[in-house]
Amino acid sequence: MSDKHELITNFINGEWVKPKSGKTTPNINPATGQSIGDVVVSGREEAEAAVAAAKAAFPAWRRTPAPKRAEILARAAVIMTERKEELSRALTLEEGKTLGESRGEVQKAINNIEFQVGEGRRLNGETVPSELPSTFCYTQREALGVVALVTPWNFPVAIPVWKLAPALVCGNTVVMKPASITPWTAKIIAEIFAAAGLPKGVFNVVFGPGSSVGQTLVEHQDIRAISFTGSNEVGTKLYVDAAKTLKKVQCEMGGKNPLIVMEDADLELAATATVQGAFGSTGQRCTATSRAVVHASVHDEFVKKVVEKARALKVGDGIQEGISVGPSVDAGQFKTVQEYLEIGKKEATLALGGERVGTTGFFTAPTVFINVKSNHRIAQEEIFGPVLSVLKVNSFEEAMEVANDSRYGLSSSIFTNNMAYVFKYNEQIESGMTHVNSPTVGGEAQLPFGGTKATGVGAREMGRTAIEFYSEWKTVYVDYTGAKRTTSVY
Numbered sequence: 114m115s116d117k118h119e120l121i122t123n124f125i126n127g128e129w130v131k132p133k134s135g136k137t138t139p140n141i142n143p144a145t146g147q148s149i150g151d152v153v154v155s156g157r158e159e160a161e162a163a164v165a166a167a168k169a170a171f172p173a174w175r176r177t178p179a180p181k182r183a184e185i186l187a188r189a190a191v192i193m194t195e196r197k198e199e200l201s202r203a204l205t206l207e208e209g210k211t212l213g214e215s216r217g218e219v220q221k222a223i224n225n226i227e228f229q230v231g232e233g234r235r236l237n238g239e240t241v242p243s244e245l246p247s248t249f250c251y252t253q254r255e256a257l258g259v260v261a262l263v264t265p266w267n268f269p270v271a272i273p274v275w276k277l278a279p280a281l282v283c284g285n286t287v288v289m290k291p292a293s294i295t296p297w298t299a300k301i302i303a304e305i306f307a308a309a310g311l312p313k314g315v316f317n318v319v320f321g322p323g324s325s326v327g328q329t330l331v332e333h334q335d336i337r338a339i340s341f342t343g344s345n346e347v348g349t350k351l352y353v354d355a356a357k358t359l360k361k362v363q364c365e366m367g368g369k370n371p372l373i374v375m376e377d378a379d380l381e382l383a384a385t386a387t388v389q390g391a392f393g394s395t396g397q398r399c400t401a402t403s404r405a406v407v408h409a410s411v412h413d414e415f416v417k418k419v420v421e422k423a424r425a426l427k428v429g430d431g432i433q434e435g436i437s438v439g440p441s442v443d444a445g446q447f448k449t450v451q452e453y454l455e456i457g458k459k460e461a462t463l464a465l466g467g468e469r470v471g472t473t474g475f476f477t478a479p480t481v482f483i484n485v486k487s488n489h490r491i492a493q494e495e496i497f498g499p500v501l502s503v504l505k506v507n508s509f510e511e512a513m514e515v516a517n518d519s520r521y522g523l524s525s526s527i528f529t530n531n532m533a534y535v536f537k538y539n540e541q542i543e544s545g546m547t548h549v550n551s552p553t554v555g556g557e558a559q560l561p562f563g564g565t566k567a568t569g570v571g572a573r574e575m576g577r578t579a580i581e582f583y584s585e586w587k588t589v590y591v592d593y594t595g596a597k598r599t600t601s602v603y
Contacts, residue, residue, distance in 0.1 A: 114199045116142075116206055116432075118150035121296045123159055123320060124303040126166035127313030132159050132321075140296055143209040143440040143447075144430035144474045152296040155321035160288070160329035163317035167259040167286035168335050170314030175256050175284045182282050183233025188309035190226040193219065196305065202432070203297045204270055209439040209475075211431035214394055215270075222274035224558040225575060229278035232580055236283065247594040254584040256284030257361065258337040261330040263323070263351070264299075265342045266292035266442055267397045267497075273302055275558070276340045279579035281315070288317045288336070290326050294443055323347060331355050338362070340574075340582065342399075345567055352570060363571030363582050365563060367495045368399040368523035370553040371516035373538070374407040374415055375509065378528035382550060384418035386526070390552040391501040392426060392479045395439050397446070399568075400524040400546075400554045404485075404492055405503045406515050412505045416483055419501070420465045423479040428470045438499055440475040447475035450498030453491060457482045457500070460489040466499075487518045495521070509534055517543045523564030524553040545573070 120137060122129045132155040139148035174182070193200065201215040210218065238252040260280050264273040269292060280287050291299035303318045319326050330336055331354045338361035341351050348364040355362045372390060374383045390402030407415050431439035441447035454467050454477070466480030477499055485492050485502040492502045506512045516525060526548035527538045535549050545564035546556070556562045561573035572582035 114202055116149060118203075118297050118300075121150065121152040121300045121320065123153060123155055123163070124300070124307075124316075124318040125159065125163045126317065127307065132156065138293070140207055141294070141443060142206050143442050144432070146474055149206055150297065152293070152320050155319050156325040157329045159319050159321065160290075160326045161333070163288045163319045164259060164330070164333050164335050166314040166317055167288050170312060171256075171258055171286045174286055174312060174315050177284070179233045179236050179282060179284065182284065183230045185306075185310045186226050186233070186278055186282060187230045189306050189311075190223050190230065192305045192308050193223050193226065196301065197223070200270060200298065200301050203301060205431045205439075207295050207297050208266060208269060209431055209442055210394055211436050211439055212434075214431070218268055218271045221271045221558070225271070225275040226278045228558040228576070229282050229579070232279065232282050232577070235577075236580065236584070238586075243590065245592070247592060249591040249593055251589050253587050253589065254283065254580070255587050257583060257585060258285060259335050260285045260287055260338040260340065260583065261336050262287060262289040263327055263330070263339065263341040263343065264289060264291050266295040267394070267399075269295035269298040270302065272342050273299065275562075275575050275579070277302075277306075277316070280340075280583045281311070283580055283583040285583055286315045288319065288330060290319055290321070290323070290330060293320060293322060296320050327351070328354070332358065334358060336360060338582065340571070341365070361571070361582065363569075363574070365399065365569045365574065366567065367521050368401070368564065368568055369403045369493065369495055369519045369521045370400060370524045370526075370544070371404045371406050371519070372402045372525070372553055373512050373516055373527040374405060374411060375512070375527065375529040375531065375534055376408040376410045377530050378411065379530070379550070380411055380415050380418055383528035384415060384422055386528070386552040387419050387501065388422045388426070390526075390554045392423060392438050392499045393554065395441060395477075396499040397442060397497050398554060400556070402526070402553045403496065403500075403502065404516075405501060406506055406512050407503060408512065409505050409507050412503070416464060416481070416503055419503075420481055423465055423481060426479050428476050428478060430474070438479060441477065441498060442475075444475060446497060447477070450477050450496060450500065453494075453496045453498065453500060454480060457491040457502075460491055461485045461502070464503075487515050493519065509537070513538065513541050517541070520567040521564065522566035523568040524548070526551060526553045545569075
């Protein structure tokens with residue numbers, strides 16, 4: 114495939130259409146700072162057209178049997194597998210991940226489709242005994258209607274797909290607003306589902322800013338639910354605004370994930386996992402290892418191992434072989450990371466990195482801060498870059514206190530061979546996902562994904578729990594004799 118694309122336009126009612134404004138913006142490769150193509154900039158009019166198309170398509174799609182809807186998803190998984198390398202390369206070129214990381218992300222998307230295909234035959238209700246004679250009662254799942262997906266730039270294949278697949282298999286129609294800086298991957302996703310046989314209007318994609326496209330979806334009376342992944346600032350506003358029209362809302366937002374290293378930990382294993390979690394995907398993932406909470410007795414040896422491993426990572430253009438850490442996604446995110454490096458240098462002690470790499474692109478050296486305190490900004494605020502804070506503790510109890518000292522609660526990890534620590538950690542940690550002797554990152558298609566506290570609201574994503582958000586219950590009472598009631602139903 115070419116390293117550039119033609120103008121990317123909106124996908125509305127099965128057609129690629131330009132906005133009437135004619136506005137476009139360049140799609141920038143963060144490794145080079147160069148344009149790899151252009152994408153349209155849409156507004157309210159295009160968002161409303163997409164909602165209208167989805168609304169018109171809903172009745173027929175809703176009536177399509179769930180197993181038949183799932184068959185289309187199954188074809189999409191096959192086509193995505195066939196186009197895996199093309200999609201992976203586009204992902205690396207516009208987001209900056211290494212090519213290996215991009216391939217892993219695309220595979221995660223395929224896994225999620227394949228799992229949700231099975232839900233087409235598992236959208237089960239229940240038969241429930243009635244207290245009334247000659248009455249048969251049951252429950253069934255039903256689609257919501259038109260749902261909106263507002264998706265981020267950091268996982269622009271996996272996250273849209275793990276939202277889209279359960280939404281479609283439940284019988285909803287969809288309008289998606291992808292991140293403006295990762296349009297190429299969104300275009301390919303739309304092409305894949307269209308090629309799989311998805312009817313016109315069932316899936317629509319509109320490119321444009323949140324202030325116009327996103328806000329239109331939030332306010333629109335015909336949107337029944339919104340699934341959002343992004344910043345806490347935007348997600349909180351979306352949650353408040355959507356409540357005015359009684360929409361279901363799902364928000365997956367920030368993380369400041371701790372990895373706890375106890376005195377009996379396998380330090381080699383812990384250091385390897387920390388480096389993977391802190392610097393993989395350039396730290397641009399909500400499950401990244403942001404804080405290492407380390408027992409004082411092993412602190413120095415642990416830091417030594419982490420610094421050695423992080424120093425060996427090769428920073429560069431992810432499209433090249435042998436690269437371990439790619440760039441920040443754009444100039445704005447790069448500037449944010451650089452600002453936090455300066456904050457960290459004032460708050461703590463720099464053990465590694467702390468500077469820009471090269472003069473082209475948006476590269477930051479893997480950075481490790483030690484002597485970090487729990488109230489430091491670099492220990493509390495989400496940086497979304499290749500930056501690790503190490504906090505020293507003297508006991509398991511202190512480790513738990515420090516680990517929980519965060520507004521976020523997405524993922525966490527502990528390294529220990531003490532089973533008492535393991536069970537107490539799982540009881541006490543304030544995070545939606547926990548890991549024992551493995552990195553804070555990762556997630557499997559058959560398991561719920563999501564967090565607590567300021568990290569998120571709404572039903573969990575992925576796994577069987579995904580259908581909880583994209584469907585609603587109907588309760589049915591059938592009096593099969595039609596006999597006249599002689600007693601009160603109350």
